[in-house]
Amino acid sequence: MKLPTSTEWVLHCAATLAQLRPAETASAAQLAAYYDLPAPYLAKQLQALTRAGILSATTGPRGGFRLARAAKDITMLQIVEAVDGAAAPYECREIRQQGRGGLTPDECQETCPLARTMAEAHTAWRASLTAVSLADILAELPSGAPTRTRRILMG
Amino acid sequence: MKLPTSTEWVLHCAATLAQLRPAETASAAQLAAYYDLPAPYLAKQLQALTRAGILSATTGPRGGFRLARAAKDITMLQIVEAVDGAAAPYECREIRQQGRGGLTPDECQETCPLARTMAEAHTAWRASLTAVSLADILAELPSGAPTRTRRILMG
DNA sequence: GTAGGTCTACTCGGATAAGACTTGTCCGAGTCGACTAGG
DNA sequence: CCTAGTCGACTCGGACAAGTCTTATCCGAGTAGACCTAC
Numbered sequence: 001m002k003l004p005t006s007t008e009w010v011l012h013c014a015a016t017l018a019q020l021r022p023a024e025t026a027s028a029a030q031l032a033a034y035y036d037l038p039a040p041y042l043a044k045q046l047q048a049l050t051r052a053g054i055l056s057a058t059t060g061p062r063g064g065f066r067l068a069r070a071a072k073d074i075t076m077l078q079i080v081e082a083v084d085g086a087a088a089p090y091e092c093r094e095i096r097q098q099g100r101g102g103l104t105p106d107e108c109q110e111t112c113p114l115a116r117t118m119a120e121a122h123t124a125w126r127a128s129l130t131a132v133s134l135a136d137i138l139a140e141l142p143s144g145a146p147t148r149t150r151r152i153l154m155g
Numbered sequence: 156m157k158l159p160t161s162t163e164w165v166l167h168c169a170a171t172l173a174q175l176r177p178a179e180t181a182s183a184a185q186l187a188a189y190y191d192l193p194a195p196y197l198a199k200q201l202q203a204l205t206r207a208g209i210l211s212a213t214t215g216p217r218g219g220f221r222l223a224r225a226a227k228d229i230t231m232l233q234i235v236e237a238v239d240g241a242a243a244p245y246e247c248r249e250i251r252q253q254g255r256g257g258l259t260p261d262e263c264q265e266t267c268p269l270a271r272t273m274a275e276a277h278t279a280w281r282a283s284l285t286a287v288s289l290a291d292i293l294a295e296l297p298s299g300a301p302t303r304t305r306r307i308l309m310g
Numbered sequence: 311g312t313a314g315g316t317c318t319a320c321t322c323g324g325a326t327a328a329g330a331c332t333t334g335t336c337c338g339a340g341t342c343g344a345c346t347a348g349g
Numbered sequence: 350c351c352t353a354g355t356c357g358a359c360t361c362g363g364a365c366a367a368g369t370c371t372t373a374t375c376c377g378a379g380t381a382g383a384c385c386t387a388c
Contacts, residue, residue, distance in 0.1 A: 002331090003156050003244040004371065011269045012250060027321065036254030041373050047323065059321045060381035076272055089158040095167060099191030101307050113295040114166045117231055121283035128276035140268040152256050157370090159332065182360065196334050202362065214360045215342035 001089050003080070006045045009037055010083050011076070013046065014054070016153065018071040018134045019146040025064035026153055034153050045083055052082035071138060077129035090118035156244050158235070161200045164192055165238050166231070168201065169209070171308065173226040173289045174301035180219035181308055189308050200238055207237035226293060232284035245273035 013031050020026065028046055032039035046065055049055040056068040067074065092115035096103050111119075138146075168186050175181065183201055187194035201220055204210040211223040222229065247270035251258050266274075293301075 001156055001158050001239050001244050002242070002371095003246075005246075005248070006372085007245060008248060008250060008269070015269065016256075029321090034254050034256040035250045036257075037250070038373065040375070043322070044324090044373090050322090057322060058381085059323090059379060061318095061320050061383090062381075063321045065322090076269075076276075084156050087157070089156050090162060091158075091160075093160070093163060095163060095190045095192070099189050101171075101189040101304065102191075113292045114163070114170065114231075117284070117287045117292070121231075121280050124283040125276050125280040128279040129272070132272045137268045137272070149256065157332095161333085184360090193334065195336070198361070199334090199363090205361090212361060213342090214340060214362090216344090216357095216359050217342070218360045220361090 003084055006041070007080060007083055009035065009042055010045050010049060011079055013042070013065075014049070014067070014074065014079055014134060015137050016149060017055070017065060017067050018074075018138055019149045020066065020153075021150075023066070024150075024154075025058060025062070025066045027064035030064070030153055049079065049082045052078065054078055054082055067134075070135075072133050072135035074134045075130050076132045076134075076137075077126055079134075080129060088119065088122045090115070090122065092118075158239055161196070162235060162238055164190065164197055165200050165204060166234055168197070168220075169204070169222070169229065169234055169289060170292050171304060172210070172220060172222050173229075173293055174304045175221065175308075176305075178221070179305075179309075180213060180217070180221045182219035185219065185308055204234065204237045207233065209233055209237055222289075225290075227288050227290035229289045230285050231287045231289075231292075232281055234289075235284060243274065243277045245270070245277070247273075 012035060016031065016034065017026060028043035029039050031037075031046075032042045046055060046057075050057045050065070050068075053068055054074055055065045057063070057065050092112065094108065094112075096112055097105065097108060167190060171186065171189065172181060183198035184194050186192075186201075187197045201210060201212075205212045205220070208223055209229055210220045212218070212220050247267065249263065249267075251267055252260065252263060
């Protein structure tokens with residue numbers, strides 16, 4: 001069970017974009033330089049966030065990415081699932097219905113306790129990530145952080 | 156973020172072994188036939204559980220696997236981490252210290268809020284799986300299940 | 311001085327290869343049970 | 350009939366390939382701004 005490396009990238013990039021002023025944008029190249037990341041691949045991930053409706057992209061000179069809505073309305077879970085997909089890590093393939101010990105379908109009307117337990121754990125994980133928004137992350141940074149970030153990123 | 160397919164296999168196999176009487180064993184071939192799984196690969200996964208101290212293996216005729224301790228002392232998490240490893244899905248590589256925007260190490264004494272949030276979600280997931288033991292799973296099965304399982308598995 | 315047109319340069323977007331990991335398979339070492347022969 | 354020895358077959362254990370997904374890269378389509386020219 002592993003999240004893509006790019007998860008860390010987009011989380012940091014989203015937190016960085018959240019420090020910009022409204023209507024300001026940052027290009028994929030600027031963000032890549034800011035964190036020393038491979039620019040083309042980072043751009044691909046930012047596209048995924050755009051498709052998910054978390055970022056908004058503008059083309060042309062002075063274009064780039066910006067948050068599509070307020071930081072307090074963007075949860076960690078939304079960002080993670082935008083790059084990794086929303087599929088649950090445990091996929092029940094109903095092997096209890098296969099082989100010599102196979103159960104009949106009507107014996108399996110209730111979901112198997114194993115799958116239910118795994119699903120509950122996934123729900124707990126999602127709930128934990130839903131409880132934290134980008135705004136919560138920003139609140140933990142030093143007060144001077146946005147100014148520094150904007151200067152280095154745009155400068 | 157995906158768990159190996161074999162996770163479902165070993166969970167069901169562990170639940171099956173928990174229905175045997177003490178000192179009874181089931182071989183990898185018997186379990187594979189019971190669920191119609193590729194026997195050699197299933198054996199590989201059961202080995203992992205043996206290394207983790209969850210199962211106990213005996214060789215020779217009439218040998219096979221059995222639980223290494225009581226079902227109530229085996230948690231779902233222990234089984235899952237035996238096959239998938241205990242590594243957290245989100246790995247913080249401290250990219251905030253790289254690139255133009257890199258922070259100095261002494262600015263990073265506190266763990267980054269993003270990594271901490273992801274770690275807390277992982278903790279919630281683990282706690283949810285620790286709360287359920289194999290005995291809890293067995294308690295949800297019909298009362299006649301162990302008899303049927305033993306007859307089909309061994310017979 | 312101002313407005314329109316064109317042109318350039320910069321942006322994102324999707325389609326295309328290489329590497330890593332999961333999945334799947336095989337054969338060898340060890341051990342318990344059964345058979346046989348002797349007492 | 351009982352017991353010791355030997356044989357055989359079944360078990361797990363680790364080492365070895367193929368498929369699939371993540372990672373990484375490239376080039377093309379589109380657009381906003383800047384420049385130049387005409388009025």
